[in-house]
Amino acid sequence: MNFNFFHDLVLVAMAGLMALALIVIVERLIYNTFVIRARKRLLAALTQPGEGALQAELARASHGPHANMVAGVRSLKTSDPERMDLKVQALYLEQQSSVRRGLWLLDTTITLSPLLGLLGTILGIIDTFTALAAQGVSDPQAVSRGIGTALIATAAGIGIAVFCLVFNNFFTERVERINEELKVLALGQAGEA
Numbered sequence: 533m534n535f536n537f538f539h540d541l542v543l544v545a546m547a548g549l550m551a552l553a554l555i556v557i558v559e560r561l562i563y564n565t566f567v568i569r570a571r572k573r574l575l576a577a578l579t580q581p582g583e584g585a586l587q588a589e590l591a592r593a594s595h596g597p598h599a600n601m602v603a604g605v606r607s608l609k610t611s612d613p614e615r616m617d618l619k620v621q622a623l624y625l626e627q628q629s630s631v632r633r634g635l636w637l638l639d640t641t642i643t644l645s646p647l648l649g650l651l652g653t654i655l656g657i658i659d660t661f662t663a664l665a666a667q668g669v670s671d672p673q674a675v676s677r678g679i680g681t682a683l684i685a686t687a688a689g690i691g692i693a694v695f696c697l698v699f700n701n702f703f704t705e706r707v708e709r710i711n712e713e714l715k716v717l718a719l720g721q722a723g724e725a
Contacts (some may be wrong), residue, residue, distance in 0.1 A: 649689020
């Protein structure tokens with residue numbers, strides 16, 4: 533049985549994981565840039581007197597979590613005040629899907645890539661020892677070369693995991709910051725008369 537094919541298949545799977553992780557990283561960087569800018573404009577509109585600037589900003593940033601929270605809480609104030617707390621909590625939870633979108637892929641890549649790397653290394657070493665058993669140990673350099681090739685999978689898996697871990701930690705911190713900002717906005721808007 534040729535384990536080299538499976539070793540190569542594992543490397544291709546790791547490359548696919550890395551490509552997916554890069555797509556998520558780029559998308560989240562763009563999203564976070566949008567959220568930061570929209571939040572700054574919204575806070576500026578909230579401090580201006582009158583409703584015109586705020587309404588214009590809410591219409592402009594209608595898909596951002598901060599604008600959704602402010603607009604949602606403002607619309608809830610006219611409804612049942614007894615259940616407003618529960619409705620604000622539900623509104624807050626609704627924002628989580630956009631704020632956390634795709635982060636599970638980074639987390640999965642961090643966990644899966646070292647395991648795939650280890651699997652690729654094991655398959656590469658099995659292939660090397662199978663070739664040795666068939667031909668005998670006549671060339672020690674061929675053995676070293678085969679094991680060295682097998683270890684590339686482990687190095688690639690760990691490298692992918694470390695790279696993704698840095699971005700995952702950055703985005704997790706951003707999610708926590710956005711969540712705190714959403715809570716402050718909700719409390720501020722709910723407390724206004």
